[in-house]
Amino acid sequence: MTFLRLEDLTKRFGEFTAVENVDLSIERGEFVSLLGPSGCGKTTTLQMIAGLQEPTAGRIVLGGTDITRLPPNKRGLGIVFQSYALFPHMDATGNVAFGLEMKGIGRSERQERARAALKLVKLDHLADRFPKEMSGGQRQRVALARALVIEPPVLLLDEPLSNLDAKLREEMRIELRLLQQEIGVTTILVTHDQEEALSMSDRVVVMEDGRIAQIAAPLELYERPRDLFVSDFVGKTNLLEARVLSAGERGSVVGIEGHQIDLPGTDLGKLDKVTLSLRPEKLVMSDAADGVEAKVLAAIFLGANWLYRVQTPIGELFVTQPNSGRPGFSNGDKTWLSWPDGAVNIFSAEGRFDETH
Amino acid sequence: MKRINATPYLLTAPGVLFFSALLGAPMVMTLLLSLHSYDYTLGIQDDWTLANYLDVFTDSYFYVIFGRTLGLSLLVTVLCILIGAPEAYILSRMRNPWRSIFLLVVLGPLLVSVVVRTLGWAILFGGNGLLAKTTAALGLGEVSLMYTMTGMTVALVHVLVPFMVIPVWASLQKMDPQSEDAALTLGASPFTVIRRITLPQITPGILSGSIICFALTAAAFATPSIIGGRRMKVVATMIYDEYKNTLNWPMGATLAALLLFANIVIITSANRLVERRFAKVFE
Ligand SMILES: Nc1ncnc2c1ncn2[C@@H]1O[C@H](COP(=O)(O)OP(=O)(O)OP(=O)(O)O)[C@@H](O)[C@H]1O
Ligand SMILES: [Mg+2]
Numbered sequence: 001m002t003f004l005r006l007e008d009l010t011k012r013f014g015e016f017t018a019v020e021n022v023d024l025s026i027e028r029g030e031f032v033s034l035l036g037p038s039g040c041g042k043t044t045t046l047q048m049i050a051g052l053q054e055p056t057a058g059r060i061v062l063g064g065t066d067i068t069r070l071p072p073n074k075r076g077l078g079i080v081f082q083s084y085a086l087f088p089h090m091d092a093t094g095n096v097a098f099g100l101e102m103k104g105i106g107r108s109e110r111q112e113r114a115r116a117a118l119k120l121v122k123l124d125h126l127a128d129r130f131p132k133e134m135s136g137g138q139r140q141r142v143a144l145a146r147a148l149v150i151e152p153p154v155l156l157l158d159e160p161l162s163n164l165d166a167k168l169r170e171e172m173r174i175e176l177r178l179l180q181q182e183i184g185v186t187t188i189l190v191t192h193d194q195e196e197a198l199s200m201s202d203r204v205v206v207m208e209d210g211r212i213a214q215i216a217a218p219l220e221l222y223e224r225p226r227d228l229f230v231s232d233f234v235g236k237t238n239l240l241e242a243r244v245l246s247a248g249e250r251g252s253v254v255g256i257e258g259h260q261i262d263l264p265g266t267d268l269g270k271l272d273k274v275t276l277s278l279r280p281e282k283l284v285m286s287d288a289a290d291g292v293e294a295k296v297l298a299a300i301f302l303g304a305n306w307l308y309r310v311q312t313p314i315g316e317l318f319v320t321q322p323n324s325g326r327p328g329f330s331n332g333d334k335t336w337l338s339w340p341d342g343a344v345n346i347f348s349a350e351g352r353f354d355e356t357h
Numbered sequence: 358m359k360r361i362n363a364t365p366y367l368l369t370a371p372g373v374l375f376f377s378a379l380l381g382a383p384m385v386m387t388l389l390l391s392l393h394s395y396d397y398t399l400g401i402q403d404d405w406t407l408a409n410y411l412d413v414f415t416d417s418y419f420y421v422i423f424g425r426t427l428g429l430s431l432l433v434t435v436l437c438i439l440i441g442a443p444e445a446y447i448l449s450r451m452r453n454p455w456r457s458i459f460l461l462v463v464l465g466p467l468l469v470s471v472v473v474r475t476l477g478w479a480i481l482f483g484g485n486g487l488l489a490k491t492t493a494a495l496g497l498g499e500v501s502l503m504y505t506m507t508g509m510t511v512a513l514v515h516v517l518v519p520f521m522v523i524p525v526w527a528s529l530q531k532m533d534p535q536s537e538d539a540a541l542t543l544g545a546s547p548f549t550v551i552r553r554i555t556l557p558q559i560t561p562g563i564l565s566g567s568i569i570c571f572a573l574t575a576a577a578f579a580t581p582s583i584i585g586g587r588r589m590k591v592v593a594t595m596i597y598d599e600y601k602n603t604l605n606w607p608m609g610a611t612l613a614a615l616l617l618f619a620n621i622v623i624i625t626s627a628n629r630l631v632e633r634r635f636a637k638v639f640e
Contacts, residue, residue, distance in 0.1 A: 051541075051542070052541070052542070072542045073541050073542070073543075073547075074544075075542070076544065077542060079542045083533055085535035085538065086536065087539075088536070089558060098543055098545075099544060102543055102544035102545050102549070146539075
């Protein structure tokens with residue numbers, strides 16, 4: 001059953017449309033991410049849900065009630081802002097207890113629940129610290145505890161991890177996800193980091209220029225992006241423009257820079273031009289003469305993986321190969337590059353090939 | 358052996374010299390002058406005495422004037438807070454170009470010479486000024502604010518409000534406006550947000566503005582002398598009278614030293630209070 005529904009939500013700032021016809025249904029307990037490049041309207045969407053921006057058009061329905069025109073202090077939603085927006089003149093306990101105080105909860109219960117919330121985010125030992133005396137990660141947890149303590153029906157997170165360093169960010173991703181599953185709060189996360197969205201969410205909403213480009217579960221989004229924008233934005237990929245040479249029931253042949261590539265089992269019909277998307281990790285490098293010839297231009301060791309840039313007859317490609325413990329290829333090495341059937345996503349001008357046909 | 362790094366001292370030396378020559382020396386001389394006695398026929402004496410201070414402390418006339426100065430300073434400061442702090446807040450909520458325009462309006466008075474501005478008030482307040490004519494037309498009789506506390510207060514507040522707006526404005530700029538949004542989403546009403554979230558965060562600005570307004574009022578001369586005149590003397594105008602009319606320079610110096618001393622005590626203790634209260638909260 002739908003718990004939170006955004007119906008054709010639109011926001012204009014004068015002539016400029018920041019969010020356009022966003023339509024989204026979220027289940028109770030679901031973790032949904034809004035993913036998109038900077039300026040695509042993620043924050044604006046979140047702020048409309050919170051009541052901090054008034055929608056130009058559309059409706060927001062929470063648990064069956066229309067809350068579109070309800071002021072933010074009557075909605076009871078928990079928000080973690082990108083800047084954390086802690087109250088600098090209150091210590092951690094004071095920050096967390098503020099929401100409870102506004103609910104009219106008595107002093108002793110307030111203190112107790114604030115302490116419990118701080119414990120939940122593993123910060124009970126810093127309950128008396130002021131925001132200024134805490135690290136970024138600690139502040140972030142206080143902000144989270146402050147939002148969670150009021151037991152909001154929906155938790156809204158606006159890039160809560162973007163100010164943390166890489167290692168802490170990864171830890172917090174897991175912690176945040178576990179915490180969310182433990183308390184089962186419906187959560188919307190805004191992020192421009194595709195890894196964050198893929199790793200934490202039940203579903204990801206990709207936004208482009210104020211509109212929804214695709215809504216899908218992480219794996220599906222990654223494996224079957226609906227158009228070129230999503231394919232390029234979510235994960236790394238090699239995009240190759242190709243001309244259709246022949247198409248039929250049993251398969252098609254496309255040409256890239258005079259080189260032919262077979263696409264068995266794919267009937268490209270009357271299409272003339274397509275774009276192929278090849279994920280770097282789906283490519284296989286081997287010495288056996290299979291696929292296309294490749295020459296290594298650059299080899300970068302990333303620890304768990306090798307990242308190669310290779311020269312092939314169909315263009316320069318990125319390839320990632322798992323680190324097997326033995327030395328990888330080095331610059332100038334000649335090798336062969338192949339990929340399994342079905343590893344190629346094909347896009348026409350209208351979008352993904354197998355959805356448009 | 359520990360070597361003393363001379364660079365900081367050398368670098369600050371010109372400034373120190375400049376200030377000690379041009380500010381320190383006259384102050385020390387004023388202080389020394391206050392320790393001489395004065396004779397109406399013979400002039401300044403060569404003796405060393407605390408008689409002037411004793412005179413001030415035993416004469417109720419001086420108490421009235423010091424009390425009035427203190428009262429005026431407090432009143433002007435409070436009014437500056439009540440007008441300047443909301444003004445800065447509203448300004449910070451405005452959008453450009455209105456914000457720039459109104460900021461200029463607020464700071465405008467500072468661009469006009471204090472004497473010119475005060476004379477303007479005098480014309481407005483005077484016997485047959487605009488104020489008197491208006492009140493007469495309303496059947497309230499001719500109200501004149503010349504030579505009154507009210508008149509001085511109005512004119513001083515007008516001059517000093519910008520000195521409150523600027524520091525409050527600065528602390529508003531430092532504030533994260535999202536902390537207000539956060540409080541709203543936690544269920545606070547707009548009024549509670551101002552009282553519990555905004556006000557505490559701009560309090561350092563209000564306090565530093567208060568210190569400026571208080572000190573400037575306590576030492577103000579032009580406005581009290583034009584609007585307050587002889588009838589509403591404050592310490593600054595009294596010092597002037599001692600120097601220029603009575604020619605009792607040692608007494609003038611004594612009053613000046615006491616005014617300076619009182620100002621320093623009040624301001625440093627206010628400052629201490631602010632620092633202790635907010636050390637943990639703000640840099
Ligand atoms: N108050 C405003 N007035 C005018 N335009 C605005 C306003 N707020 C946002 N915008 C515009 O709306 C668009 C979407 O802004 P929004 O803050 O939602 O982006 P975002 O997706 O959160 O980006 P980021 O990842 O950089 O935070 C931007 O182009 C921005 O310039
Ligand atoms: Mg944003």
